[in-house]
Amino acid sequence: MLKICSWLALFLALGNAAALAQTYADPIPYCRAVGTIDKPDARYTGPKLPAWMAEKLNLKPDQDKFMEWRCADHQVLACLYGANIPCDSKAFTSRKPTQAVVDYCKQNPDSSFVPMYVTGHETSLSWACHGPRPVVIRSESVDAQGYVKAYWKAVSP
Numbered sequence: 177m178l179k180i181c182s183w184l185a186l187f188l189a190l191g192n193a194a195a196l197a198q199t200y201a202d203p204i205p206y207c208r209a210v211g212t213i214d215k216p217d218a219r220y221t222g223p224k225l226p227a228w229m230a231e232k233l234n235l236k237p238d239q240d241k242f243m244e245w246r247c248a249d250h251q252v253l254a255c256l257y258g259a260n261i262p263c264d265s266k267a268f269t270s271r272k273p274t275q276a277v278v279d280y281c282k283q284n285p286d287s288s289f290v291p292m293y294v295t296g297h298e299t300s301l302s303w304a305c306h307g308p309r310p311v312v313i314r315s316e317s318v319d320a321q322g323y324v325k326a327y328w329k330a331v332s333p
Contacts, residue, residue: 202226204332207247214246214266214321228333229254245331248321253328260297266322267300273310281305289313300324 200206201222210219225233225240233243233254244263245254255263273281280294281287281303290303290310302314317325 203229203245203247203252207252208250210247211250212248212321216245216247229331232331232333246321246323246328248319248328251330252332254331255323255327255329260292261327262297263327265298267316267318267324268296268298269300269315269318269322271301271312273303277303277310281310282308 198209199219199221200209201220203216203220203222203226206216206220206222210217223237223240224245225235225237225243227237229245229252230237230239233256235242235256241257243254243256245252247253255261257263274295276294277290280290285305285308287305290305292299295301295303300316300318301312303310304313305311319325319328
């Protein structure tokens with residue numbers, strides 16, 4: 177019985193290793209295989225921005241620095257960098273104001289908003305000042321991986 181269990185464990189380990197050794201040149205089968213991952217790992221061997229994805233995102237294939245992609249629930253999600261869109265960062269969701277936000281409100285009481293150079297671009301919250309006190313005025317939804325949902329769209333050929 178012990179010998180059978182040892183062989184079974186070896187078989188499962190080899191099967192697992194084979195699955196981990198599989199490589200993918202296209203994000204679609206890669207994401208189907210890995211499920212959910214923040215950034216492509218060594219199993220993805222294709223270009224950062226495949227031609228089909230460039231077309232869907234209205235980019236040229238050499239404009240890969242303007243975007244990121246990741247896998248969520250076996251789908252490919254893409255994000256285009258833009259003003260105040262940090263595709264490569266998870267959202268900061270704390271409702272406790274940072275010291276920079278507290279200081280800004282003390283210096284700018286009753287400000288209708290706190291600029292992102294103060295809050296940081298990774299925040300999912302928008303802040304204002306009621307008197308010298310910071311308050312959250314809007315919160316963006318965050319997905320299960322911790323990214324602002326509005327920045328990421330499912331893409332496929």
